[in-house]
Amino acid sequence: MIAAPDFITNYSVSGWQKMKIIVVGAGGTGSALLNKLFQMHMTLINLGAQGFDVRVFDDDIVSPSNIGRQSFWPCDLGLPKVEVLVSRYNQFGGVNWSAITRKFEADDARGDTIIFGCVDNxxxxxxxxxxxxxxxxxxxxxxxxxSRSANVFLGMSAKTNNKHCYLPTVYDLFKSQMDAPIANPEPSCSTAEAVARQDYGINDIAAFHAVQMLWGFIRHGQTEYQGVTIDLRSGVTTPVPADAEMWAMFGFVNSAIAA
Structure with missing residues (x-):
């Protein structure tokens, strides 16, 4: 079990300020996640909270292979992804979220923030x-x-129960792969290529599990696991516990998460 950070607990209890959220990437997973964040935002508003203040970062434009498969329409072709998505939520959902048409940089984040990483690089x-x-x-x-599997992992550096807690990030757990010289994938030119690379539904499932972890923190004050692995072939979704032995299996040797 992972207890919610104090700043999320304070948000849940006070209900007087919006929670700061950054979404990095507005493609397949990012566009699906934004829809779920908006649903959660409206649910929290109806429960008396202030909802979310969301900033979305992406420097990509809508291509033909994005139409229909992601949350884009034919009229969006050639437009910046973040501007298309955020403007719709602002116009029709009554929010005032921000679209940033460039890549995310470390200095863009400040404290008391949830970051959703939805990038493939x-x-x-x-x-x-x-x-x-x-x-x-x-x-x-x-x-x-x-193409047919996904991983969702939670990491953090935050006060929990008034003590600093560090939970290893996906970068910590997969550091050897992260540091390896891997070329970023080329954009898909057709829907057939895009579906071969990311099978139908995998982005939506990953987005659901990502926002569900945040909901656990907000609504229940905890989440029962640090991550999930998803396999579309077998239909199996497996929780990954927050456990020092598990971290060691991934190569993360620092077993202390509190300092």
Whole structure:
């Protein structure tokens, strides 16, 4: 079990300020996650809370392979992804979220913030990890996937029960892969190529599990696991516990999460 950081607990109890959220990436997983965040935002508003203050970072534009498969329409072709998505929620949902048409940088994050990582490249994850190291009270929920499987991992550097707690991030757990010289994937030119790379539904499932971890913190004050692995082939979703032995299996040798 992982207790909610104090800044999330304070949000849940006070209900007088909006929770700061950053979404890095507005593609398949990011666009699906934004929809779920808006649903959660409205649920919290109806429960008497202030909802979310969301900033979305992405420097990509809508391509033909994004139409329909992601949350984009034919009229969006060639437009910045973040501007398309955020403007719809602002216009039709009554929110005032922010679209930033560039890549996320570590200095973009400040304390008391939830960061959702929805990028398919190492560069983006390194920037988020740097933000976690620089700032206190940052929670990073990373959602990554390949064609038919996905991983969602929670990491944080935040006060919990008035003590600083460090939970290893996806960068810590997969550091050897993160530091390896891996070329970023080329954009898909067709829907067939895109579906071959990311099968239908995998982004939506990863997004659901990512926001569910935040909901556990807000509504229940805890989450029962640090991550999940998802396999579309077998239909099996497996929770990953927050456990020093598990971290060692991934190569993370520092077993102390409190300082």
């Amino acid at each position: 190492v560069e983006g994850r390194k920037a988020i990890h740097e933000a976690v190291q620089k700032e206190r009270n940052i929670v990073w929920i990373d959602a990554g996937n390949d």
